[in-house]
Amino acid sequence: MRKVYLDHNATAPVRGEVLQAMMPYFAEDYGNASSVHSMGQSARKAVESAREVIGNTLGTEAVDIVFTSGGTESDNFAIKGVAMANLDKGRHVITSEVEHMAVLDSCRFIEEELGFEVTRISVDKYGVIDLDRLKDSVRKDTVLISVMFANNEVGTIQPVKEISDIAKKNGIYFHTDAVQALGKEPIDVEELGVDLCSFSAHKLHGPKGVGALFIRKGVKLVSFHSGGHHEKGRRAGTLNVPGIVGFARAVEIAHKEMASVNKRMKKMTKRFLEGLNKELNEIYLIGHPEKRLSNTLNISFKYIEGESLILNFDLKGISASTGSACTSGSLDPSHVLTAMGVEPTLAQGSIRFSFGCDNTEEDVDYCLAEIPPIVKRLREMSPLC
Numbered sequence: 001m002r003k004v005y006l007d008h009n010a011t012a013p014v015r016g017e018v019l020q021a022m023m024p025y026f027a028e029d030y031g032n033a034s035s036v037h038s039m040g041q042s043a044r045k046a047v048e049s050a051r052e053v054i055g056n057t058l059g060t061e062a063v064d065i066v067f068t069s070g071g072t073e074s075d076n077f078a079i080k081g082v083a084m085a086n087l088d089k090g091r092h093v094i095t096s097e098v099e100h101m102a103v104l105d106s107c108r109f110i111e112e113e114l115g116f117e118v119t120r121i122s123v124d125k126y127g128v129i130d131l132d133r134l135k136d137s138v139r140k141d142t143v144l145i146s147v148m149f150a151n152n153e154v155g156t157i158q159p160v161k162e163i164s165d166i167a168k169k170n171g172i173y174f175h176t177d178a179v180q181a182l183g184k185e186p187i188d189v190e191e192l193g194v195d196l197c198s199f200s201a202h203k204l205h206g207p208k209g210v211g212a213l214f215i216r217k218g219v220k221l222v223s224f225h226s227g228g229h230h231e232k233g234r235r236a237g238t239l240n241v242p243g244i245v246g247f248a249r250a251v252e253i254a255h256k257e258m259a260s261v262n263k264r265m266k267k268m269t270k271r272f273l274e275g276l277n278k279e280l281n282e283i284y285l286i287g288h289p290e291k292r293l294s295n296t297l298n299i300s301f302k303y304i305e306g307e308s309l310i311l312n313f314d315l316k317g318i319s320a321s322t323g324s325a326c327t328s329g330s331l332d333p334s335h336v337l338t339a340m341g342v343e344p345t346l347a348q349g350s351i352r353f354s355f356g357c358d359n360t361e362e363d364v365d366y367c368l369a370e371i372p373p374i375v376k377r378l379r380e381m382s383p384l385c
């Protein structure tokens with residue numbers, strides 16, 4: 001049976017070139033980047049050159065990049081770190097209703113543990129935040145605005161530059177979770193004027209368990225990992241040298257191929273959606289029609305439960321997901337679709353197909369042959385029809 005993986009927003013396979021770049025740092029060049037001897041210095045050199053590559057791609061200096069264990073840690077670090085370091089300035093944070101749980105739960109944490117007030121900005125039917133409401137929510141005691149770059153469930157891209165301008169005009173720090181955008185959209189932290197930006201390697205064909213937080217010079221934030229002077233005292237712990245090297249290689253490749261991959265993704269997802277539309281009625285694309293990640297299609301198959309679709313797709317070797325990986329397992333509609341005002345009957349039948357550079361036109365052919373019969377069969381059995 002063919003295996004078609006369409007869940008790249010959950011995680012993407014490590015590319016051969018990335019794995020190759022990482023290999024020497026496991027068993028040959030295995031030094032601790034903090035050691036003074038030449039083995040340690042060799043590891044340190046690899047880490048600093050990775051930092052350089054990532055900094056260059058983001059239009060900033062290497063020194064502003066702090067390596068972490070991934071997107072979740074970067075989001076926690078940015079939100080809790082800024083909140084705790086700026087208590088004298090105020091206890092108000094603004095975010096959106098469609099953020100990743102790493103952001104939403106960090107905001108919940110500072111509400112419950114530090115007495116913060118959090119304003120969650122609503123979105124329109126495409127998942128774009130309401131800029132007027134954002135402006136109106138700004139207060140004297142607002143210390144941070146955190147709004148994601150691109151949504152992991154529906155692919156909608158937020159007006160990051162406009163949000164950043166509002167933050168800057170009011171002297172508020174701006175954090176963006178750019179985990180889904182890195183390698184898919186150009187990100188220049190200077191041009192965007194962001195103060196903090198979260199990244200993760202495994203969403204762009206790098207290894208799991210490594211990521212980064214961009215921290216603009218002068219941003220006050222508390223460090224949580226104590227135990228050494230690693231990362232200039234901002235994040236203690238022995239550096240994940242192979243992971244960091246692989247991360248940088250993945251960023252490098254993704255940026256080199258961005259334009260051509262995006263073109264290919266657009267063509268593939270368009271043919272996929274058109275093909276399904278030809279065979280099936282009452283299917284709906286959720287998310288912004290243009291301001292979106294080229295690899296992400298969130299499609300609602302009305303009258304069917306997303307869970308039964310996923311299971312039936314899986315029997316044919318097709319991997320996709322309902323909602324986000326962290327929230328699936330419950331039958332509640334995702335917070336993102338709810339915030340977008342997607343009606344519950346549509347939200348329940350929503351599937352996220354997220355493509356990657358390993359997908360081919362043959363994968364699309366296979367899906368277009370296998371998916372419509374599954375949908376038709378499930379609809380025949382559905383009490384909702």
Ligand SMILES: *Cc1c(COP(=O)(O)O)cnc(C)c1O
Binds near residue numbers: 209
């Ligand atoms: C995957 C993801 C994260 C979490 O990153 P991990 O490296 O898996 O911890 C955070 N934000 C967004 C938008 C994501 O898609």
